[in-house]
Amino acid sequence: MMSAALHPAVVSAAPLHPLGRWAGHADRWLGHTVESLAALLVLAEIVVLFAGVTARYAFHAPLVWSDELASILFLWLSMLGAVVALRRGEHMRMTALVDKLSPARRAMLDAFAIAASVAFLALVAWPAIDYAHEEAFIVTPALEISNAWRAAAIPIGIALMIVVALLRLLRICSGRQIAVALLGTAAVVGLFWLAGPLLAPLGKLNLVIFFIGVVAVTVFSGVPIAFSFALATFGYLALTTRTPMLVMVGRLDEGMSHLILLAVPLFIFLGALIEMTGMARAMIQFLASLLGHVRGGLSYVLIGAMYLVSGISGSKIADMAAIAPVLFPEMKKRGAKPGDLVALLATTGAQTETIPPSIVLITIGSVTGISIAALFTGGLLPAVVLGLCLCVVVWWRYRGEDLSGVEVHTKRQIGRLFAVALPAVLLPFVIRAAVVEGVATATEVSTIGIVYSALIGLVIYRQFDWSRVKPMLVETASLSGAIIFIVGCATAMAWGLTQSGFSQDLAKWMAAIPGGSYGFLAISIIAFIVLGSVLEGIPAIVLFGPLLFPIAKAAGVHEVHYAMVVIFAMGIGLFAPPFGVGYYGACAVSKVDPGEGIKYIGGYIVALLVGLILVAAIPWFSIGFLKT
Template identity: 80%
Template sequence: MEHPSAAMAGLPASGILNRIDRTLGVTVEMAAALLVLLEIIILGAGVTARYVFHAPLIWSDELASILFLWLSMLGAVVALRRGEHMRMTGLIARVSPETRALLEAVAVTASISFLLLILPHAVEYAEEEHFIVTPALEISNAWRAGAIPVGIALMLAAAVFRLARFGSRKPVLLALGLTAALIALFWVAGPALKPLGKLNLIIFFVGIVAVNVFAGVPIAFSFALATFGYLACTTSTPLLVMVGRLDEGMSHLILLAVPLFIFLGALIEMTGMAKAMIQFLASLLGHVRGGLSYVLIGAMYLVSGISGSKIADMAAIAPVLFPEMKKRGAKPGDLVALLSATGAQTETIPPSIVLITIGSVTGVSIAALFTGGMLPAVVLGLALCFVVWKRHRGEDLSQITRYSKREIGKLAVIALPAIALPFVIRAAVVEGVATATEVSTIGVAYSVVMGILVYRQFDWRRLPAMLVETASLTGAIIFIVGCATAMAWGLTQSGFSQDLAQAMANIPGGTWGFLAISIVAFVILGSVLEGIPAIVLFGPLLFPIAKQVGVHEVHYAMVVIFAMGIGLFAPPLGVGYYGACAISKVNPDEGLKYIWGYVAALLVGLVVVAAIPWISTGFLKF
């Protein structure tokens, strides 16, 4: 996670700039916090009207979707102003102060360059959407699409103010010159790049992304710059289309679960439910080496799939477990690495949105996918438990109190309302009370009631700060998803997906050769495309090939999902890893030391699942 550097804390900006910056910041934060609150109210009202009064509000999802795009863009503004967009700072931490100041300035100027380049196209996109009328509210879609140019303009202002706060002009001028020179170089080189064809994919989506990421440019802007450069310099695609793909990536209704579960996680902590739950779990496994790490793996298995979003699942778990784990000496880097690994481990647990997507685009039975997904996740969970056991063999437990059965029983009674929360949420989805998007509002309502009536702990004064924090984190996460979706579209338009499918179909080795190359391909694809875009692009192409070479479609689905999950949650490109870091408030660099052991365990578990089809298909006959 980006933190304000020493270079940013030098000489103060002028008084008028400070006042404008503060006014802008407070206004945007208030608006973003209000939007979080409105989303909770609107979705909660939708559930109540439909389930209690049997009079569904046909406009609730549409209004929530409109407001969500505004929330995501304003949240991204708050995150940029606070320096909370995800980025890698490993290189920055190892260079001289002068070079560090330059790289810090480049991180800002690179972001400014993208915002300046995309802003005219964002305005044009909003103007084009003016002619579209929404079906339920019957208003112009420009009310929704306008969030993109407004958010980009506000981010541009926030980035300029960040640049103005640098203590020295030299790195700022150097960064501006370097950024302008690189943009001009690629612009001039455009005619020479076009004939290179597929080689441009390496130049932009590997080279440009890697250089930006390791130079400390925020991940979202690294993806966005590479995509913009590829489309502008090597294709004739109108750049208006990139804004459309950015909009598409940020507008999936299922992503609405992200801010609501982030807020729910903060609410659980504030009401004392988290403390009660942790005390009980610690009493059960606290005397075991690595006990709370096992709890984290199990907790992610239990709650996974409730929201349909792994980021939302992690947001519900991390705030509950991490504080106590840190008190017991757990390293923040190890915690975020394990959290990220559990995100990959639990990708197949229903009702997973990835499973639903596979079923919808390939024709595989969703019920069969739901049945087949439970046991493979257990296999990968056991692999992670082995790493936890190995790493905590020497943990000092001399200061840890072992609880009596009576004490454990007492703590269980106290924690029961808190422990019941995941089951209440899952039951609401299974019984059809609420959709995966809406269900977090039930969790919020439940937590408020428990906090006020049962735990008698509810600090109303903390709510505004919690809402702003939720908006900032949402903006940082959803903006990455939007930029990654635009990058995925750019890859698709290059013909890369068809070429890959054809190459995989010609791999020697029959079933095992096809599975092996599928694992390698989808680990790579997962790191750049995420689960849903990759499945939509490659599922219809590859599942028929899998069937031809004798791989059961449910078995192949599990292999593909886990491979993509490992790519999604592994650095340096995996978006999920940065989402885990954002939720945990841990610098991404801290997790790099620890995550590779967990990734290795996940790969071993994946090989076991791939080699033994029964793990995925054994229960389908029952």
Template identity: 75%
Template sequence: MDAHSAPLPAAAMPATGLGRFAGHIDSGLGRLVETVAAVLVLVEIIILGAGVTARYVFHAPLVWSDELASILFLWLSMLGAVVALRRGEHMRMTGLVTRVSPQTRALLEAIAITASIAFLLLIIPHAVEYAEEENFIVTPALEISNAWRAAAIPIGVGLMLIAAGCRLLRFGSLKPVLLAIGLTALLVLLFWLAGPALKPLGKLNLLVFFVGVVALNVFSGVPIAFSFALATFGYLACTTSTPMLVMVGRLDEGMSHLILLAVPLFIFLGALIEMTGMARAMIQFLASLLGHVRGGLSYVLVGAMYLVSGISGSKIADMAAIAPVLFPEMQKRGAKPGDLVALLSATGAQTETIPPSIVLITIGSVTGVSIAALFTGGMLPAVVLGVALCFVVWWRCRGEDLSNVKRYPKREIAKLTLIAAPAIALPFVIRAAVVEGVATATEVSTIGIAYAILAGILLYRQFDWRRLPKMLVETASLTGAIIFIIGCATAMAWGLTQSGFSRDLAQAMAAVPGGSWGFLGVSIVAFTILGSVLEGIPAIVLFGPLVFPIAHQVGVHEVHYSMVVIFAMGIGLFAPPFGVGYYGACAISKINPDEGLKYIWGYILALLIGLLVVAAVPWISIGFLRS
């Protein structure tokens, strides 16, 4: 569940010696870090692929493969975060930033950079100390110092500092930069001086930091990861005696779940599906079946998102694979651009639970819910919401003129079915490999990658080797943006837990009248709001460990609850005015967001009705778990 809003400005470089020097440093650093990060993605694929092959084919497991993959994954995550920062691809909320005057926007864009720099400067000495402490720990399989792994954090933080500093030096105007530096420094100083006054406030500090500071940063356009990190650092430093070494440890813990290694591999798999023509084959097959009925191509859009969704880890990538293929033909038939982008956005929310969704993997990693169970449980709920969307399509398209629409002959449908079959089989191959125990949820992506490469080369004869380096770099960047958020949100969740907040939350939610139904209702409202403000993955990492035990306590099945929570967040993420997923769909479609507002509320209502059905009928989510 990701939707990147507008990136930080790549302002024109001033013709000063300092600006040019920063440009050279930034360019050289970018090439070096992108190359290393791309190589790490490739090496991770090879290591995990070798592990699956050795264990399943040769029955001789590689005892060191998971350990080496884990060490390299932290390096990939930190270097990917550097690439994402340099390219302006960290997830951020720009709803307010885009609605202010150009002068205010320039100031907010500069603050987004200076606030990030402030956190990096505050944390780097503790990151260095953490790496030094890890030097005394020896890894069990490779028998090397754990400092080789932990050093990724201070080095990544240092490289992010350089990248952010270069962005600041190359900013288009000096005045907003100086003002942003002054404001950021003043706020940091004020909080430091206020420390003695804040400590006696007790739990009121949770409102100051985890509501006030987070909201101020998020709505100012500061990347969400840095917003979480600044609030957590401020809370721990100003109101507790906790050593900051602990925060670095929690950051490391959040980024080091081996299950999260599935994130870069599925992102890369999604890029392969688009590049090899598999996505196009699926869409053409669906169009041949439904293109001649009223609203047929809208049904194809819903079905195509169902098939493609979840594999790339990025809804933007899913949409980018489908919209350019379908939209031109749909517009030829008289479809309104606003209706197209509204439906595309709604399918983004509808398909959140389809395996191997990165959100499912994230929930499994932070709550301990079985990934195989989540993969099995996610298929049918998405169908329910898809049927709800199709009902709106049927209603809106019941008067469509089909006089000029071509109907495919049976022979051509059969041919397209044959062509699309390998592509359509891929999601089911992935699910079967996990459920049958051939590979873990982390490793199964390598099976999908091998499958997609072979299908692209041998069946579709469409494999552009020259695109691979760019795909690897983009995979690393998106991975860094996602995993760095998870690390910062894990540290924040730890801070909330230590404060006693989780116990208070549990008591409040458990006290909601209506038992499990009341709890599900309040969860839908809460996660819809969280999804619109924080996006899905940060909200899951932050609140998942807190609310899932409550769900168990009131008798809600963990897989059923996962589906309800994911859909609620998805609806929030793709609903205007705050949901950045909606603006991502508009950017992909090249359609003005205002055009879709008239049409999207019907789809949002359908999604909410579908969500209520899923919440009310647990069998939809858990009925196939026993089979």
């Protein structure tokens, strides 16, 4: 996955030292144990949350402890999932430049990538233990147990990641590669440490050194994205501030513990379940019968499908995880390039950021006082504008697609395929209805989808392979751990930027920009594209919303209009490589190398920018329906 899988030259190096075979045995034993625990945690989350929904809605007897238990299990799932991902080499990496090197140099950089990950984990291990000890004094309100039961997941997960990373080095690298990688990484860390007294007086220049320089060098060298963010943040805080590293662990915990993120593993598992039960095939056959004979038809289906399901889970990654397994296999059969598919998927993530019930819209309403109902109303049409811009690119790229072998279905055939696919097609509507009617929260609703899909597979499609359930659970844990660990590291990085005073300085600078409302909108677009690439949507809104929305109002920009512009700008930054975390999430969900997507994403990003300019220039798209 994600090109974090090893190059053949690296794998062939494994037998070159005697510890390799021992490391292989130890790795298999440890891997089996951790994978089994992670799979059980995914299953436990499904049971706990569905039990909470059933007790509250069917029996009117809420389980007051269900969310708390789910939160405790979720942190353990995230950390153990990150361990599984590191063992498998499935943490997201950027290998576009690494792949251009010779096999020997690629192997060396792979060793350095693992060593850099070990360096961060070793540096943060003691603060993580200290953090778990401090949390022991907090008692949870519902279960009335020590919060150390939850917080202990962080140091234990870090310790396990150190072990699996070192075993990985022993398994796949030669003795020389291990020595050079570990000693070289230690030397770089030591040089930064010695340079600490010189860095501290540089002030905000350190933001450039660490959050641009260190991140860029590590990312393009093939270090996993999460560890690149974490190394930069740790270095900035440790060498240029007096912040205890205990605080960084707390921010990492905060980023990984948002209960809404629990939708990510559950929707990932739902996507796998849809494929396994035959629901995906039924939906694809029906959709292909409608648009399969149109050039680029399934790409249009992808854009429309993301519009329909967006916002259901509260997590854009979870939305993509529900769509990609359904559409991608058939699109690949039709000749679509994997890089083009992941590029379109990522950009539809940005396009649909304003579709209610969007967690970003809810966050804006909560921190700025804007009517959430107005934001929900204003978000529908702007997403259509950006979707149409993406459709133009799809039309251009697929205008020469060969459709000679594609069957044109009759109305009778379409009707028959629709009847077969109806139980599967109803799934998004069942999920959305459960949220709208208050049956389940955005976090819980995925469990309804899982139970619904399992019943449909067992009773209607008669397709349910029990032997695939455990591998699906393990894959869900690994992918979730890789994604959520990135979110945690990005949250810690966002906090570091805030403490530097960067956010206040940015607000003052933007307020001084000439050009009235359009000048302010133009600079806001640029600023939030950059912010979205490093802060993600919710942290950026929490940090900058209270500062900038009053300035926008004073400049004559309607608050709902400004919200749409800001959200789309952040979405473009979030899903645009090389820094956008959302792009790597799309690659992880799609199991496509990020380097492949970069070849195709440029055209889609330009389309989004054109759509954003249209939305910014024509306020009616955002506020036209508010007046009726």
